[in-house]
Amino acid sequence: MNSPSESILSLLLDPNVIFLLFIVALIGVFVEVSHPGAIVPGIVGSIALILFLIGAWFLSPNWVGLLFMVLAFVLLLFDVKLPAHGILTLGAVISLIAGAFLFFNSGQPSQGPQLNPILVFAMGGLVGLVGLLGTSCSTCVSQLR
Numbered sequence: 367m368n369s370p371s372e373s374i375l376s377l378l379l380d381p382n383v384i385f386l387l388f389i390v391a392l393i394g395v396f397v398e399v400s401h402p403g404a405i406v407p408g409i410v411g412s413i414a415l416i417l418f419l420i421g422a423w424f425l426s427p428n429w430v431g432l433l434f435m436v437l438a439f440v441l442l443l444f445d446v447k448l449p450a451h452g453i454l455t456l457g458a459v460i461s462l463i464a465g466a467f468l469f470f471n472s473g474q475p476s477q478g479p480q481l482n483p484i485l486v487f488a489m490g491g492l493v494g495l496v497g498l499l500g501t502s503c504s505t506c507v508s509q510l511r
Contacts, residue, residue: 382481382485384418384421385481389492390411391415396496397500425470431466435465436465
């Protein structure tokens with residue numbers, strides 16, 4: 367029988383869970399940065415980011431993919447601060463999808479579960495939607511001032 371710590375570790379070693387943790391971290395920190403003062407998204411995003419890094423450490427990922435995924439986050443932040451009208455969000459979604467496929471494909475034969483491509487595209491769409499909503503809300507607030 368597995369102990370609770372072994373069960374949690376085996377859950378953290380699933381690439382789908384690791385990717386979802388990154389998405390939760392990305393959205394949580396993005397919402398915190400785009401709407402300062404909302405404490406809960408920042409805390410949840412930070413915890414998810416730490417769990418993502420722990421899970422990713424045990425895999426043998428392609429770290430170039432992580433750079434693409436971080437680029438997606440940076441592009442989302444720039445889209446909130448710059449008048450880009452959603453073009454940077456589109457670049458962030460493309461960077462996130464490409465980065466996820468690169469990150470979890472290390473070129474070595476895999477023994478365990480694989481990353482679900484449908485999950486990657488669905489979460490890419492969710493990040494794009496959150497980015498566009500965050501951009502439009504920030505634009506509305508800045509026009510009211």
